[in-house]
Amino acid sequence: xxxxxxxxxxxxxxxxxxxxxxxxxxxxxxxRAGQSAATSSHVQATSIIRVRETTxxxxxxxLAGGQAYVADCAEFLVFCxxxxxxxxxxxxxxxxxxxxxxxxxxxxxxxxxxFAQNVxxxxxxxxxxxxxxxxxxxNPEQISEILALPRDVYPVFGFCMGMPDQDPEVKxxxxxxxxxxxxxxxxxxxxxxxxxxxxxxxxxxQRRSSNRKAARWSAQISVLFAExxxxxxxxxxxxxxxxxx
Amino acid sequence: xxxxxxxxxxxxxxxxxxxxxxxxxxxxxxxRAGQSAATSSHVQATSIIRVRETTxxxxxxxLAGGQAYVADCAEFLVFCxxxxxxxxxxxxxxxxxxxxxxxxxxxxxxxxxxFAQNVxxxxxxxxxxxxxxxxxxxNPEQISEILALPRDVYPVFGFCMGMPDQDPEVKxxxxxxxxxxxxxxxxxxxxxxxxxxxxxxxxxxQRRSSNRKAARWSAQISVLFAExxxxxxxxxxxxxxxxxx
Numbered sequence: 001x002x003x004x005x006x007x008x009x010x011x012x013x014x015x016x017x018x019x020x021x022x023x024x025x026x027x028x029x030x031x032r033a034g035q036s037a038a039t040s041s042h043v044q045a046t047s048i049i050r051v052r053e054t055t056x057x058x059x060x061x062x063l064a065g066g067q068a069y070v071a072d073c074a075e076f077l078v079f080c081x082x083x084x085x086x087x088x089x090x091x092x093x094x095x096x097x098x099x100x101x102x103x104x105x106x107x108x109x110x111x112x113x114x115f116a117q118n119v120x121x122x123x124x125x126x127x128x129x130x131x132x133x134x135x136x137x138x139n140p141e142q143i144s145e146i147l148a149l150p151r152d153v154y155p156v157f158g159f160c161m162g163m164p165d166q167d168p169e170v171k172x173x174x175x176x177x178x179x180x181x182x183x184x185x186x187x188x189x190x191x192x193x194x195x196x197x198x199x200x201x202x203x204x205x206q207r208r209s210s211n212r213k214a215a216r217w218s219a220q221i222s223v224l225f226a227e228x229x230x231x232x233x234x235x236x237x238x239x240x241x242x243x244x245x
Numbered sequence: 246x247x248x249x250x251x252x253x254x255x256x257x258x259x260x261x262x263x264x265x266x267x268x269x270x271x272x273x274x275x276x277r278a279g280q281s282a283a284t285s286s287h288v289q290a291t292s293i294i295r296v297r298e299t300t301x302x303x304x305x306x307x308l309a310g311g312q313a314y315v316a317d318c319a320e321f322l323v324f325c326x327x328x329x330x331x332x333x334x335x336x337x338x339x340x341x342x343x344x345x346x347x348x349x350x351x352x353x354x355x356x357x358x359x360f361a362q363n364v365x366x367x368x369x370x371x372x373x374x375x376x377x378x379x380x381x382x383x384n385p386e387q388i389s390e391i392l393a394l395p396r397d398v399y400p401v402f403g404f405c406m407g408m409p410d411q412d413p414e415v416k417x418x419x420x421x422x423x424x425x426x427x428x429x430x431x432x433x434x435x436x437x438x439x440x441x442x443x444x445x446x447x448x449x450x451q452r453r454s455s456n457r458k459a460a461r462w463s464a465q466i467s468v469l470f471a472e473x474x475x476x477x478x479x480x481x482x483x484x485x486x487x488x489x490x
Contacts, residue, residue, distance in 0.1 A: 001274055002370055002371060004249055004252065004366065004367065004370030005274050005275070005278050005367045005370060005371070007249065008278035008281055008282075008363050008366065008367055009277055009278055009281045010281070011281045011282065011283065013283060028421065029246055029250050030250070031421055031424070031425055032254055032418075032421060033250050033253035033254055035418040035419070035421065035424065036253055036254045036255070036256045036415070036418065037253075037256065037362060037365075038256070038258060038362075038365070038376075038377045040377075040379050041379070041465075041466075041469055042416065042462070042465070042466075043466060043469070044418065044419050044424070046424060047424055047425075047426060047430065048424055048425045048426070049426050049427075049428065049429070049430060050425055050426070050427050050428070051428055052427060052428055053428050056428060080430075084432070085423070085432070085435065085439075086466045086469075086470065087470065088432070088435070088436075089439055089462070089463040089466050089467065090463070090466055090467035090470050090471070091467075092436060092439075092463060093461075093463040093464050093466070093467040094467070095467035095468070095470070095471045096471075097467070097470035097471065098470060098471070098472060098473045098474070099470075101473055101474045101475070101476065101478070101479075102475075102478040102479040102482065102489070103382065103474040103475035103476075103478045104470070104474050106354065106382070106401070106478065107379070107474070109351065109354055109355065109358075110354065110358045110379075110401065110402070113354075113355045113358035113359055113362070114358055114361075114362045114365075116359075117282060117283075117358070117359045117362035117363060117366075118253050118362060118366070120282075120283070121249065121253065121362075121363070121366055122249065122250045122253055125247055125249030125250060126247060126250070131283075132283045132285075134285050134286070134352070134355075137348065137351070147428070147429060147430055148429045148430045148431075149430050150430060150432075153430065156351070156355065157355070170281070171287065173277075173280040173281065173289065174280070174289050176273065176276055176277060176280065178330070179276070179280065179289070179291060179292055179293055180276055180292075180293045180295055181292060181293070181294050181295070182294075182295050182297060183294065183295070183296055183297055183298050183301060183392070184294070184392060184393045185292065185294060185325075185392055185393045185394050185395060185398065186393075187329070187330070187333070187395075190330065190333070191333075191337060194330075194334055194337075216338075217287065217334070218334040218335070218337060218338040219338050220286075220287070221286075221287075221288060221331045221334050221335055221338070222334065222335035222336075222338040222339070222340035222342070223340070224286055224288070224331075225331065225332065225335050225340070225342035225343060225344075225349070226335070226340045226341075226342065226343070227343060228343045228346055228490075229343070229346045229348040229349050229352070230346070230347075230348035231346065231348075231490075233346070233347045233348045233351065234346075234347040234489060234490060237347065244347070244479060244489050245473075245476075245479060
């Protein structure tokens with residue numbers, strides 16, 4: 001296994017950081033690595049808000065569900081799906097764009113995720129730790145206001161980055177056989193595989209170095225989707241120009 | 246700049262492949278690297294269809310817009326956002342999940358994109374080339390039928406992988422200053438920066454080794470969004486269980 005693949009397979013989220021700063025030079029390298037990811041039809045439908053002001057960090061940490069590391073990490077980035085830039089460029093080129101399409105939402109969301117994952121890999125290659133903050137979608141309207149996000153831009157996730165001050169275990173993943181199917185979708189044998197994975201996860205949670213608990217994957221998932229997941233998202237997106245037509 | 250960051254910054258899509266196969270061992274390593282990417286609340290809402298049958302490859306190549314490399318590459322994967330697995334697991338755990346939420350669509354789409362980008366990086370680290378195929382969303386219904394995708398699963402993109410038989414230039418990206426904003430969204434100076442980028446791209450298209458053309462970025466973008474982008478996507482997703490509530 002080559003060192004890059006080893007690096008990729010050793011990812012774990014970092015939620016505790018030393019106070020050490022990231023140099024501007026390294027930060028630029030990481031962001032350029034992010035930009036180099038594939039982008040649908042070269043649209044590059046991503047913007048990043050680098051949040052430096054302490055008050056904004058603290059407000060977002062709270063709005064994202066009380067995640068203190070949002071305030072504590074060396075760099076906190078909000079990755080935004082951004083259709084505004086391309087719509088503006090279209091208008092300057094003399095064409096009125098057809099806005100609000102579901103497909104544009106997919107393009108911008110996927111572009112943004114690919115960009116972020118390259119930043120994640122680049123950061124980890126430099127010895128940094130990262131953590132995605134999906135919690136920015138807990139209160140996307142307030143967070144959009146704090147960052148003055150305009151129409152046709154929405155915050156997909158936050159992203160903490162810094163020098164790790166913890167060394168957590170790598171979290172198990174579902175067996176590859178459950179994920180990868182040949183030629184045709186099939187879930188044969190899946191229930192059995194997942195029952196085994198439930199035991200793997202229960203064991204992991206019992207053994208890990210911090211935050212031990214009794215939990216099975218299926219039970220955790222079922223709690224997550226027992227209630228409507230972030231039910232405000234549809235309206236929020238609509239108000240922001242992502243009408244999902 | 247470390248070798249991983251160099252690798253990330255050297256990405257370009259590959260659309261012509263030698264016939265060389267990828268060993269099963271390497272393929273497993275790449276897919277495990279993909280699995281190791283972050284996943285929202287550990288849901289792992291991704292499935293991959295590895296398409297091996299020639300007739301399926303050829304049909305998808307055609308449906309994705311006549312992209313012959315879908316048939317020719319060593320491995321063609323269809324990355325699917327998959328909520329079915331977690332809904333099924335929830336039901337087995339005794340809880341009826343609340344389906345069809347927009348937020349679930351975001352979770353599964355982002356999970357899938359992060360997974361794929363890790364596979365891309367892993368593949369490139371092993372000397373392979375890759376190309377994302379957003380064209381699977383040209384005819385997602387037919388492609389879903391070919392792959393027998395069930396409800397709560399949709400094909401986000403295809404993914405070609407193989408030994409490169411071409412050496413294209415790295416494509417320029419927007420200036421980082423346009424992408425990254427500090428504390429607040431601002432588009433000050435953007436029109437000027439993009440006018441300069443339009444000239445950069447016109448120059449790139451004139452100079453590159455193949456498929457030379459006269460094109461400015463803004464003009465290309467404006468054509469792309471002058472018509473409704475893939476207007477079937479909303480209905481397609483709705484029929485597949487992604488009602489975007």
